Amino acid sequence: MAIKFQKSDKPIKIEGAHDMPPMPAALGSMLFNKTGSWRNVRPVIDYDKCIKCFICWKFCPEPAIKIVDEKPVIDYDYCKGCLMCVEECPKDAINEELEGK
Amino acid sequence: MKKTMMGNYAASWGAQLSRVQVIAAYPITPQTLIVEKLSDIVADGELKAKFIKVESEHSAMAACIGASSTGARAYTATSAQGLALMHEMLHWAGLARLPIVMANVNRAMAPGWSIWADQNDSLSQRDTGWMSIFSSSAQDILDSTIISYKVSEKVLLPTLISFDAFFLSHTVEVVDMPEQELVDKFLPPYKPEYKMDVNDPRSFGALTDEQYYYEFRYKMQEAMDQAIDVIKETCREYEEITGRHYDLIHAYRCEDADMIMVTSGTIAETTNVTVDTLREEGHKVGNLQIRYIRPYPKKDILAAIGGAKKLAVIDRNISPGYSGIFSQELKSALYNEIDIPVRSYIAGLGGRDVKIEDIKDIAYNALEHDEPNDLIWKGVKK
Ligand code: SF4
Ligand code: SF4
Numbered sequence: 111m112a113i114k115f116q117k118s119d120k121p122i123k124i125e126g127a128h129d130m131p132p133m134p135a136a137l138g139s140m141l142f143n144k145t146g147s148w149r150n151v152r153p154v155i156d157y158d159k160c161i162k163c164f165i166c167w168k169f170c171p172e173p174a175i176k177i178v179d180e181k182p183v184i185d186y187d188y189c190k191g192c193l194m195c196v197e198e199c200p201k202d203a204i205n206e207e208l209e210g211k
Numbered sequence: 212m213k214k215t216m217m218g219n220y221a222a223s224w225g226a227q228l229s230r231v232q233v234i235a236a237y238p239i240t241p242q243t244l245i246v247e248k249l250s251d252i253v254a255d256g257e258l259k260a261k262f263i264k265v266e267s268e269h270s271a272m273a274a275c276i277g278a279s280s281t282g283a284r285a286y287t288a289t290s291a292q293g294l295a296l297m298h299e300m301l302h303w304a305g306l307a308r309l310p311i312v313m314a315n316v317n318r319a320m321a322p323g324w325s326i327w328a329d330q331n332d333s334l335s336q337r338d339t340g341w342m343s344i345f346s347s348s349a350q351d352i353l354d355s356t357i358i359s360y361k362v363s364e365k366v367l368l369p370t371l372i373s374f375d376a377f378f379l380s381h382t383v384e385v386v387d388m389p390e391q392e393l394v395d396k397f398l399p400p401y402k403p404e405y406k407m408d409v410n411d412p413r414s415f416g417a418l419t420d421e422q423y424y425y426e427f428r429y430k431m432q433e434a435m436d437q438a439i440d441v442i443k444e445t446c447r448e449y450e451e452i453t454g455r456h457y458d459l460i461h462a463y464r465c466e467d468a469d470m471i472m473v474t475s476g477t478i479a480e481t482t483n484v485t486v487d488t489l490r491e492e493g494h495k496v497g498n499l500q501i502r503y504i505r506p507y508p509k510k511d512i513l514a515a516i517g518g519a520k521k522l523a524v525i526d527r528n529i530s531p532g533y534s535g536i537f538s539q540e541l542k543s544a545l546y547n548e549i550d551i552p553v554r555s556y557i558a559g560l561g562g563r564d565v566k567i568e569d570i571k572d573i574a575y576n577a578l579e580h581d582e583p584n585d586l587i588w589k590g591v592k593k
Binding site: 127130135139140 | 306307308412415427429433
């Protein structure tokens with residue numbers, strides 16, 4: 111499915127009320143607002159242990175886990191490090207790694 | 212086509228004629244027959260809509276918010292405690308600028324548990340950013356539902372249509388149902404400029420800091436101001452196809468009146484009749500019915516008051532610790548504009564019947580006294 115954005119992926123310059131939509135609705139703001147920067151701990155999938163049950167995919171609240179080539183793949187641009195995937199993985203296949211500064 | 216129906220069904224059929232696409236409702240107390248009828252209509256295939264049964268009124272409004280965000284025409288109905296439970300979501304619908312229309316049967320807030328007429332439920336939601344109507348007949352309910360979708364979808368503000376429990380909700384009246392084709396022409400499908408669409412992704416309701424929140428409030432106020440003209444224009448359009456006239460207020464025999472009663476809901480209809488009898492007795496009185504409390508039709512009200520020397524407000528509601536709410540609103544509208552006494556009366560709380568004789572008593576009291584009063588509790592058993 112082709113996703114088209116009407117505006118560029120940069121923040122839109124807003125001078126005042128009349129440049130704004132009536133409601134707080136931003137055009138593709140998540141493209142530049144990368145919430146992955148909030149993460150302290152990084153979940154890393156160990157594909158040797160992973161049985162591809164996709165429970166992590168289902169539980170990720172962001173959702174930052176995508177299915178790529180029939181494997182769960184974490185999108186670190188948006189993974190906020192809540193570690194729900196770690197908690198839910200039945201095979202303990204997701205490791206926690208501290209984010210280095 | 213003329214049909215007899217109770218006020219509840221006038222709301223249901225108004226929604227059907229408006230071709231609502233999503234109805235979300237909590238089906239038990241304090242719900243009314245409005246959504247029961249609609250669930251029949253949907254189940255019988257007479258209306259192509261999704262009927263969502265939810266676990267609370269808070270969820271009902273949340274579901275309407277979701278539906279309306281995707282561009283669907285959403286409807287729900289509630290009453291008293293149910294409306295109160297929606298409170299948080301009402302602010303959301305308002306600030307998200309979603310043109311949801313909702314019926315609310317005006318019932319007294321519990322305790323004591325009550326299912327009888329009282330306006331405190333919807334007046335408690337006055338500041339949520341919803342346009343707010345008090346209907347006074349079954350015809351008014353049906354027509355207001357259709358008109359409100361058109362107005363709401365133009366100005367992007369939701370509308371609450373309230374009407375008195377039992378006196379209107381369960382009273383059978385003759386209602387002229389407009390033909391579907393006529394309504395379809397008047398009310399085309401909703402085509403929002405901003406909607407949730409996977410093919411055109413946007414973030415809705417995201418974190419909005421002080422750099423922008425203030426401006427969203429400003430825009431809401433602007434929309435409320437514009438709504439006054441949009442309501443008038445839409446009512447005119449509706450009158451052209453149905454012959455029925457609506458406005459933000461309804462002034463009855465006010466032109467030459469010395470004393471004007473200010474009323475709303477079913478009390479307004481009874482007051483019209485009372486005005487006729489008082490006129491026969493030689494009293495130059497009129498009745499000013501407030502239909503919309505938001506947007507508040509200040510200019511229309513001042514114009515209708517014209518040269519009257521005195522006003523008497525009847526409130527079927529109370530802001531405890533101050534006074535009736537329509538009375539407060541009226542006084543603030545008059546300040547710096549017209550300097551005449553306003554007499555304030557409370558009547559009919561919790562469904563106490565307000566008869567012609569009661570309104571006559573109120574009128575005589577107002578005619579006899581020139582000084583403004585704080586509050587008179589009509590018929591309270593002290
Ligand atoms: S939950 Fe664990 S085992 Fe299942 S797909 Fe995700 S990582 Fe693999
Ligand atoms: S840590 Fe949280 S946000 Fe990141 S992939 Fe796991 S569940 Fe999703």
